[in-house]
Amino acid sequence: MLSCASDSSSKNFFWLEIIDCIILIFLEQGESELFLNYAQESLQSKNVESRPSVSEVLNHHYFKNDFLEIVQFLTDLPIKSDAERKIFFESLTEKVFHLPEKLVASMKLLNVLSLKT
16 A cells, blocks of 8 residues: 555656646746646636547647657657667757756756656
C-alpha cells in the first residue's frame, strides 16, 4: 500500500514538473496568458460536451514543442529501435538548444527526465 502511494505521488510530482516546464516555455514565448485562457475556456469549460477531446488537446500547438517531444521519446525509450534512438540523440542537442534558457538553466529538464528513470 505504501509503495502505491509513493508511486502515485511520484507520478503526480512528475506531471507537476512537466506543467511547470510548459508554463516556463509559454512565459518565455509570451504566450502564458493565451495558454491560461485556452485552459480556462476549453479545458475547464463548464459544458463538458464543448471540451476538446484528448487527441484534439494533444494536437494543439501548445503541446507540440521540443520539450514534450524529448520527454515523450525518453518515456518510450525502452521500446524504441536502435535507428530511432540514433536519430533522436543526434538531434537532441539542437532540440535542447531551442528550449528556453531559463528552463535549461533551472535544471528542470533534468528533474523531469530523472523522474522517469
